[in-house]
Amino acid sequence: MGLLETMKQVAQATSDAGMPTAFLFGSVTKTSPLTIRVDNRFDISGDAIVVMKEFQAGFYPTHYHTGVKGSPSTEEKSGGSGDASFAAHSHTLKGNYQTNTDAKSEYYYGLAVGDKVVLLRNAGGQAFLVLGRV
Structure with missing residues (x-):
């Protein structure tokens, strides 16, 4: 890794430290596997989405x-x-x-295609927590 790449990484880490999280908005495009289009720019799915039980279909004691x-x-x-x-x-x-x-x-119906959601992105941008429906 060259000096220029190292300097870019340090600058990005400094920027991320100043704003460790971000609110984003998305729309559910698929339910299996759960896929969310974020700000009409990119799709996330799989392990990138953290979903609380209130947004997962099923019975929960x-x-x-x-x-x-x-x-x-x-x-x-x-x-x-x-x-x-x-x-x-x-x-x-x-x-x-x-x-x-x-x-x-209690029974939760989970997210459905077309649901508008608000997301909390972690500092590295590798995981998005579904905070709720909008």
């Missing part, structure tokens, strides 16, 4: 509920002060679950 199996569903409250509106009554317990581990899932 989101959370688990825990509780005491067979626990009561209401809580008794005593009345008072002689007024009928304060008579003894019961409240439904909001935190009562009938199973110890009740898995819940």
Whole structure:
């Protein structure tokens, strides 16, 4: 590598350090494999695209509920002060679950052809994170 090439690389690295990331806009052109045309200039696909689960099609477990199996569903409250509106009554317990581990899932539809997306490019320009749909 010559001196001129080394100087070019140093200048480019200095420039990249001043602006380590960049926002870009793109449009999905294919879903399999996912391909995005960036700023109507070039296409990216494969490992160059980092996609969060919200933009990938499929079912994903989101959370688990825990509780005491067979626990009561209401809580008794005593009345008072002689007024009928304060008579003894019961409240439904909001935190009562009938199973110890009740898995819940959400379905994400993923990106579709024609979706407009905003991308975050890393400093080297080798990876693009899909931030969301526009």
